[in-house]
Amino acid sequence: MPIKDELGKVVGVLAKTNGLNELTDKLANAKIGDSGRAILIAPDGKLAGMTGAVFDKELRDFSKHPAFLNRENVRAGALHYVDDGRPTIAVLAPIRFGWLVAVQMDEAEALRPVAETDRTMLILLMVAVLLAAAFAAIFAPGLSRPLVRLTTIAEEMSRGHYDHEIPGTERRDEIGALSRRSSG
Numbered sequence: 001m002p003i004k005d006e007l008g009k010v011v012g013v014l015a016k017t018n019g020l021n022e023l024t025d026k027l028a029n030a031k032i033g034d035s036g037r038a039i040l041i042a043p044d045g046k047l048a049g050m051t052g053a054v055f056d057k058e059l060r061d062f063s064k065h066p067a068f069l070n071r072e073n074v075r076a077g078a079l080h081y082v083d084d085g086r087p088t089i090a091v092l093a094p095i096r097f098g099w100l101v102a103v104q105m106d107e108a109e110a111l112r113p114v115a116e117t118d119r120t121m122l123i124l125l126m127v128a129v130l131l132a133a134a135f136a137a138i139f140a141p142g143l144s145r146p147l148v149r150l151t152t153i154a155e156e157m158s159r160g161h162y163d164h165e166i167p168g169t170e171r172r173d174e175i176g177a178l179s180r181r182s183s184g
Contacts, residue, residue, distance in 0.1 A: 035086075035106035041068050043098030067092055067102035080107065146175045150182060157182075
């Protein structure tokens, strides 16, 4: 609904004010992790809405807040800064008419899933290495012993000693095939 002055000129719109009140109420009650908050900053740097905030008639000045100061410099990705003494990561979204929406969270909380994934991947790597080592310890002797024995027999045969019994001719794998060829 338009708001008009005594001359009939439109000086405001009631729906915009109600929409902003509704938005600030939603921001105040939003839950973003343990430390996260959404911030709505007006073009003049005044705080219009923030998660967990209760507003008086006077809007707080956020013109020195790192999110507001860096609103022009961030095109895509995250912004890192210190807020209330804690390393913070934020995503900024400049919106129409110079308004700014920022969603920020304590950096440690935001990166916790990455740290958990790194730890899980390290555990999986260690398990894979242990399984590979166990596999090698169990199966390597069964593969290497017959090959070492065949190599020894081949060396003896190259020196003219043909009286060796060639082991493994009954095997149904490559070592058995090599043994059968050596015996024939």
